[in-house]
Amino acid sequence: xxxxxxxxxxxxxxxxxxxxxxxxxxxxxxxxxxxxxxxxxxxxxxxxxxxxxxxxxxxxxxxxxxxxxxxxxxxxxxxxxxxxxxxxxxxxxxxxxxxxxxxxxxxxxxxxxxxxxxxxxxxxxxxxxxxxxxxxxxxxxxxxxxxxxxxxxxxxxxxxxxxxxxxxxxxxxxxxxxxxxxxxxxxxxxxxxxxxxxxxxxxxxxxxxxxxxxxxxxxxxxxxxxxxxxxxxxxxxxxxxxxxxxxxxxxxxxxxxxxxxxxxxxxxxxxxxxxxxxxxxxxxxxxxxxxxxxxxxxxxxxxxxxxxxxxxxxxxxxxxxxxxxxxxxxxxxxxxxx
Ligand SMILES: NC(=O)c1ccc[n+]([C@@H]2O[C@H](COP(=O)([O-])OP(=O)(O)OC[C@H]3O[C@@H](n4cnc5c(N)ncnc54)[C@H](OP(=O)(O)O)[C@@H]3O)[C@@H](O)[C@H]2O)c1
Numbered sequence: 001x002x003x004x005x006x007x008x009x010x011x012x013x014x015x016x017x018x019x020x021x022x023x024x025x026x027x028x029x030x031x032x033x034x035x036x037x038x039x040x041x042x043x044x045x046x047x048x049x050x051x052x053x054x055x056x057x058x059x060x061x062x063x064x065x066x067x068x069x070x071x072x073x074x075x076x077x078x079x080x081x082x083x084x085x086x087x088x089x090x091x092x093x094x095x096x097x098x099x100x101x102x103x104x105x106x107x108x109x110x111x112x113x114x115x116x117x118x119x120x121x122x123x124x125x126x127x128x129x130x131x132x133x134x135x136x137x138x139x140x141x142x143x144x145x146x147x148x149x150x151x152x153x154x155x156x157x158x159x160x161x162x163x164x165x166x167x168x169x170x171x172x173x174x175x176x177x178x179x180x181x182x183x184x185x186x187x188x189x190x191x192x193x194x195x196x197x198x199x200x201x202x203x204x205x206x207x208x209x210x211x212x213x214x215x216x217x218x219x220x221x222x223x224x225x226x227x228x229x230x231x232x233x234x235x236x237x238x239x240x241x242x243x244x245x246x247x248x249x250x251x252x253x254x255x256x257x258x259x260x261x262x263x264x265x266x267x268x269x270x271x272x273x274x275x276x277x278x279x280x281x282x283x284x285x286x287x288x289x290x291x292x293x294x295x296x297x298x299x300x301x302x303x304x305x306x307x308x309x310x311x312x313x314x315x316x317x318x319x320x321x322x323x324x325x326x327x328x329x330x331x332x333x334x335x336x337x338x
Pocket of ligand 1: 015060075077099101147180181184185307
């Protein structure tokens, strides 16, 4: 089979590096182009860990150059920068999987929480890249908006229950993430001295992933406006995320048996009979889920690796689907345990 040539823009970031690791081992994709904001060095100079494994020059990102050598591009860029690249690439006929928030939300929601949108035309055609719920749309898409990391873990836990959740009660999401979720740039809040042996909430009830969760819940439930309350925390971990979700059931169901049946054909969802862990999914594209109820109170816990199922491996799964490949081709499944 002829390989598909791909580009990674944002190769010097956390998710960019994960993309490189997956693509160089992928049987049907070939890494043709990598870029960051400056270029001018090789991949093994930037990442000595890749010496003797892969070497390719890092370029200063240029859409026209990408279009000459690749037919699919992964954008692992901050929001706003991503839409500039995506617009040009799509107009040049290159398919795009965007890891940023630029194409995830409806226009009004995006502009309220991020900035003025600069590519309204493609936004209206972007597909939300959560295969478990939007697989058929992804197959036909030229532009896939990879979901945010917290929304991935939260939605995979919550969406199956939409028809059973009592929407007259609030839903609480107590989320925790490893520090790689904040990207490679260090700040006071991600400094080792602050993070180590510490746990802290940030942007409680006002994080940008809250409207993303709300909007997708509304789509899947066909119009229900849930009262979503989202509080993320930083943990002294490099990677991994856990979302503890609390809501009210309006019907008496066995949540675990229901989840097992709901996800029985999904390769990357594992439903467990006991509480799940972050370590159990680290290094993989799995989302592990546990659920339990007490009377009508439902507790759901889901874990993912934020820089894999929460971004880069999920992006390659989307690219597999867009390219007509098996969904799990080249996708990591063995956790970093112990
Ligand atoms: N980290 C996560 O867990 C996670 C999960 C889901 C989604 N995301 C999203 O994925 C995107 C990337 O996240 P990240 O954590 O990998 O970020 P990051 O570690 O901060 O890396 C950002 C990358 O973008 C590059 N870049 C910035 N502006 C550029 C430009 N104009 N042209 C070319 N390259 C440019 C940077 O290059 P330089 O090194 O040259 O600055 C760097 O390679 C973000 O939108 C983020 O919200 C991240």
